[in-house]
Amino acid sequence: MSTGVTTLRRYERKRPWAHWVALCIVALMVYLSFTTAEWDFTSLTDPVARGRAMDRAWALFVSFTSPDLSGEWLDECLELTLQTLAAATLGTAVAVVLAFVLAMGASRAVMVGEEKSPRWLRWFPLRSPAAAFCSLCRLILDTLRAVPDFAWAVILVVVVGLGPLAGALALALNVTGILGKVYSEFWDNVDPKQYEQLRALGTGRLGTFFYGIRPLASRSVQSFTLMRAECAIRNAAVIGAVGGGGLGAEIMYQIGFGAWAKVSTLMLFTLALTFSADMAGNFIRRQLRSDPNHPRAHKSQGTLASLSRSYIGAGFAGLVVVWSVWFMGWGNSAGYEGSTVNFMKPATELLGVQGWKNLAFFERLLSPDLDMSAWGDDPVWSIDWNPFPSDEGAAGRYMYKLENTPIDMTARYGISDVFNGDAWSAWNEELSKWFVWRVIKSAASPLAMAVIGTLLGVLMAILLTYPHSIAFQLESSQFTGESPPLWLRGLRGLQLVLARLVGLVARGVPEVMWAFLFISFFAPGLLAGAIAIALHSCGVLVRVFSETVDNIPYRRFEQSFMGSRMTCFACAAAPVSARDWMTYGFFQFESNVRMGVVLGIIGVPGLGFFFTFQFEWFQYEKAATYLLVMIGLTVLIDRISRALKLSRVG
Amino acid sequence: MKRFILTLLAIASVIGVAACGGNNAATGGNTPGNTAAGTGGTGGEPAKKLDKLIISAIPDADADKLKAKFGDVAKYLEGKIGIPCEYMHVENYAASVAALATGKAHLVWFGGVTTVQADIQTKGMAEVVCCRDIDKKYTSYFIANVDSGIGEVKDLKELAEKAAGKKFAFGSKSSTSGHVMPRHFIVSQTGKSPEDIFGAANIGYTGSHDNTLRDVAAGTWHLGAMNYATYDKSSAELKAKAPIIYKTPKYVDYSFCAHKDIGAELIGKIREAFLSLKKGTPDGDKILGAFSAGSFETAEMSDWAGIKAIIDSGVDIGG
Numbered sequence A: 001m002s003t004g005v006t007t008l009r010r011y012e013r014k015r016p017w018a019h020w021v022a023l024c025i026v027a028l029m030v031y032l033s034f035t036t037a038e039w040d041f042t043s044l045t046d047p048v049a050r051g052r053a054m055d056r057a058w059a060l061f062v063s064f065t066s067p068d069l070s071g072e073w074l075d076e077c078l079e080l081t082l083q084t085l086a087a088a089t090l091g092t093a094v095a096v097v098l099a100f101v102l103a104m105g106a107s108r109a110v111m112v113g114e115e116k117s118p119r120w121l122r123w124f125p126l127r128s129p130a131a132a133f134c135s136l137c138r139l140i141l142d143t144l145r146a147v148p149d150f151a152w153a154v155i156l157v158v159v160v161g162l163g164p165l166a167g168a169l170a171l172a173l174n175v176t177g178i179l180g181k182v183y184s185e186f187w188d189n190v191d192p193k194q195y196e197q198l199r200a201l202g203t204g205r206l207g208t209f210f211y212g213i214r215p216l217a218s219r220s221v222q223s224f225t226l227m228r229a230e231c232a233i234r235n236a237a238v239i240g241a242v243g244g245g246g247l248g249a250e251i252m253y254q255i256g257f258g259a260w261a262k263v264s265t266l267m268l269f270t271l272a273l274t275f276s277a278d279m280a281g282n283f284i285r286r287q288l289r290s291d292p293n294h295p296r297a298h299k300s301q302g303t304l305a306s307l308s309r310s311y312i313g314a315g316f317a318g319l320v321v322v323w324s325v326w327f328m329g330w331g332n333s334a335g336y337e338g339s340t341v342n343f344m345k346p347a348t349e350l351l352g353v354q355g356w357k358n359l360a361f362f363e364r365l366l367s368p369d370l371d372m373s374a375w376g377d378d379p380v381w382s383i384d385w386n387p388f389p390s391d392e393g394a395a396g397r398y399m400y401k402l403e404n405t406p407i408d409m410t411a412r413y414g415i416s417d418v419f420n421g422d423a424w425s426a427w428n429e430e431l432s433k434w435f436v437w438r439v440i441k442s443a444a445s446p447l448a449m450a451v452i453g454t455l456l457g458v459l460m461a462i463l464l465t466y467p468h469s470i471a472f473q474l475e476s477s478q479f480t481g482e483s484p485p486l487w488l489r490g491l492r493g494l495q496l497v498l499a500r501l502v503g504l505v506a507r508g509v510p511e512v513m514w515a516f517l518f519i520s521f522f523a524p525g526l527l528a529g530a531i532a533i534a535l536h537s538c539g540v541l542v543r544v545f546s547e548t549v550d551n552i553p554y555r556r557f558e559q560s561f562m563g564s565r566m567t568c569f570a571c572a573a574a575p576v577s578a579r580d581w582m583t584y585g586f587f588q589f590e591s592n593v594r595m596g597v598v599l600g601i602i603g604v605p606g607l608g609f610f611f612t613f614q615f616e617w618f619q620y621e622k623a624a625t626y627l628l629v630m631i632g633l634t635v636l637i638d639r640i641s642r643a644l645k646l647s648r649v650g
Numbered sequence B: 001m002k003r004f005i006l007t008l009l010a011i012a013s014v015i016g017v018a019a020c021g022g023n024n025a026a027t028g029g030n031t032p033g034n035t036a037a038g039t040g041g042t043g044g045e046p047a048k049k050l051d052k053l054i055i056s057a058i059p060d061a062d063a064d065k066l067k068a069k070f071g072d073v074a075k076y077l078e079g080k081i082g083i084p085c086e087y088m089h090v091e092n093y094a095a096s097v098a099a100l101a102t103g104k105a106h107l108v109w110f111g112g113v114t115t116v117q118a119d120i121q122t123k124g125m126a127e128v129v130c131c132r133d134i135d136k137k138y139t140s141y142f143i144a145n146v147d148s149g150i151g152e153v154k155d156l157k158e159l160a161e162k163a164a165g166k167k168f169a170f171g172s173k174s175s176t177s178g179h180v181m182p183r184h185f186i187v188s189q190t191g192k193s194p195e196d197i198f199g200a201a202n203i204g205y206t207g208s209h210d211n212t213l214r215d216v217a218a219g220t221w222h223l224g225a226m227n228y229a230t231y232d233k234s235s236a237e238l239k240a241k242a243p244i245i246y247k248t249p250k251y252v253d254y255s256f257c258a259h260k261d262i263g264a265e266l267i268g269k270i271r272e273a274f275l276s277l278k279k280g281t282p283d284g285d286k287i288l289g290a291f292s293a294g295s296f297e298t299a300e301m302s303d304w305a306g307i308k309a310i311i312d313s314g315v316d317i318g319g
Helices: A002-014 A016-038 A047-063 A071-106 A120-124 A131-145 A149-160 A163-188 A192-200 A207-233 A247-256 A262-287 A303-331 A345-350 A354-366 A421-431 A435-441 A442-467 A486-508 A511-522 A526-550 A556-559 A565-602 A607-616 A621-641 B001-028 B032-037 B063-081 B093-101 B111-122 B131-135 B156-162 B176-188 B192-196 B207-218 B228-232 B236-241 B264-275 B282-290 B301-312
Strands: A379-386 A399-400 B055-059 B086-088 B107-110 B126-132 B140-144 B168-170 B203-205 B221-227 B244-247 B257-259
Touching: A002 A379, A016 A442, A047 A511, A071 A163, A071 A207, A071 A262, A071 A303, A071 B264, A131 A163, A149 A163, A149 A345, A149 A354, A149 A607, A163 A345, A163 A621, A192 A207, A207 A262, A207 A526, A247 A262, A247 A511, A247 B207, A262 A486, A354 A621, A421 B192, A435 A621, A442 A486, A442 A526, A442 A565, A442 A607, A442 B126, A486 A511, A486 A526, A486 B236, A486 B282, A511 A565, A526 A565, A556 A565, A565 A607, A565 A621, A565 B203, A607 A621, A607 B093, A621 B032, B055 B063, B063 B086, B063 B264, B063 B282, B093 B107, B093 B257, B093 B264, B107 B111, B107 B228, B107 B236, B111 B126, B111 B176, B111 B257, B111 B301, B126 B131, B126 B236, B126 B264, B126 B301, B140 B228, B156 B176, B156 B244, B156 B282, B168 B176, B168 B207, B176 B192, B176 B207, B176 B221, B176 B301, B192 B203, B207 B221, B207 B228, B207 B236, B221 B228, B257 B264
Parallel strands: B055 B086, B055 B107, B168 B203, B168 B221
Antiparallel strands: A379 A399, B107 B257, B126 B257, B140 B221, B140 B244
């Protein structure tokens, strides 16, 4: 009897209420996204505006159909493509090493290890030196990815000078933040039961890490590293922002001058680069794949063949990195009339002292403007000299005027008015006198864009995954039992190619570029930004979504196949991969929040827009306040994803 | 496990190779940064010999044109001053100022605002080498979409009354003629900020003068402000769709600036090289033509005092 009760209790605890909470939270976020930020739908609802928008979009589309194919420009584009590839590979390679080390510090399972302290105490980072160090590493990672890459680039210019190296290092810092966070999350989310024998045998923290945690998470780590590397290669707009070249920066730049013929050529090269990067990524994945149950795993291979695969994969990656160093230093022709410029040379500045001393130029970034005078701590008085003193009021010839009226939250409404709507808007108005509050409010627009964009992107990606997956298009006869005629196979093949083409274009075109296109239709605003983010996310996600589907052994479909491939996809493939999809979706949300900040630069007012302005105008104190909010936002999202254990791939 | 360590080892060794390569290269030639920085603040002290003169410019025109234009300038200067010159193309206004201030670039082509920012950020160590003849009488145009119903206005006060609530576009946020001066004239003539007149949501930044003209002509924005040079040389079709409604008073704009640390002698040589460019000579025609200037002239930082006053009083775009 007693066992029966405990079983019931166990089921009781397992009742899936968390899903409902999650759904409610998502719904609430969508609601807030539409209410807190200003959305402008006139170009969709108003027929006149819609007509004009169509004309504009069509004109822009037409101007893309005639790329500039002159030999000179093609040479230039090829050089830019190679520069992008070299700088992005170099940046990512540096980032992988830095991220691995920092992530070891930032992972609780590695850095802190087993803890005897009660659960509630684990919320406090100062409970032990190791825990404090762990929090510090996490904060470093958060800062690295919260600061926009162009800001890193400008900061690095004073250390290593102008040139693509500064861009590549800026990219490296940013990617370090992204990779380090994800690595440490993967390691933390490995179930401790899987490596507790190691601990039981007395292995130290490093031993547990290298022989227990790391191998268990290695597939996820490898898959995510490749995904990020592909991302870095295709939209590294920061390369070239501070000298050198690079496709992304050049596209932005040419857009600025309306040179659409050149832009479309650049876009073709970007797509070619994206395609090659994806192919190379697939090649490395195939070589390093170790799962014998994978549907397309190499079966019955000799020892030599199966061993050499990993060396080929790693060797290929190493070769690309060697090539990028050579190209940056000695292989390019970026100089005047095609001479070689050694862009690696400034790296020596990193070893010297002078370059680092130059960082003092940005010292003011460390003292953010918190505008405490708004609270009345430091009243600002202005003195007006009044040549005609009236008989009443002004006693002398000088008038003292209090410039800033201190914020008084209880002036009109007291605490008892919490249920009064007017009180809230009055409080908001009063608080808006405070600069910091305005900064915090400016985070609404990137967040709103990211929420809507990610949700749309995930939905579109799920729909596109079906035609995008090899398992359901080319190899479905392996589990359906049918033997389709040649034309049907051809049709499915065509569907696959089309879906892959859509995915390739969607992710090959950078978000910023999509945003530009949609701005011509919707006019600058959140809608254009959100749709740009949705499309790009869809392209990125469909690749990893269909990869997870294709990784499912066909036996599992065989068991549940009931006559329709589509039903099988919805009822077997989707639920099996849902957990991974959620993880990737959340990663994408995180990076979309940062993208929302970046899109501010092209005229979607919000956090990024104001930060860029203050930063470029050398108003570093104010820029620092915006940075603080950006870092705060990143920390918040990071801690939530860690608490919910959202990152568990594979 | 082995695989991953192998990958890591491969990457680490590559980076090791890169670092060594860098070291070897460094023994050959001095890096530009070391030369200029150390002497900051002492002004008169004779500068160390410069091995390479780094030239840069704000990104205000087509990249290929800039590269060709400043490639020619670098080659010309190299012949005149006897030091190798190299042009570094940047795509960020702040980067060019930061580079000059920390000695990572030695001679930079700035706009009006960036000239003043360089002066402030270097604490007076930036010296104006020269400017074009046209830079002392620069002007901006206010343009309006032909369908917007806003005709020519006699001043911006009238514009503010006629065009309240319309969509207004500036160029790049850092641009002198596309943002700062138009904003200044709006504020000084109406006493109100553009955000107050048109509404904060109706103000936008297109990124460049060409964009402003194109977008106003297309009707994305009702009104815009841009520099006269870009407008004057654009197509008649665009001009017809986006006529001028107001011309601002004259002000100063672009300049070549150098950091005083490279030495008064070298700055003198560079200035002499620019001033000696004359129409009719091959070098002169090529460079002056690219800069659409008649000649280069001497100028003082004090010529930019008007813009400095505007920056000192704070440019507030809201937020």
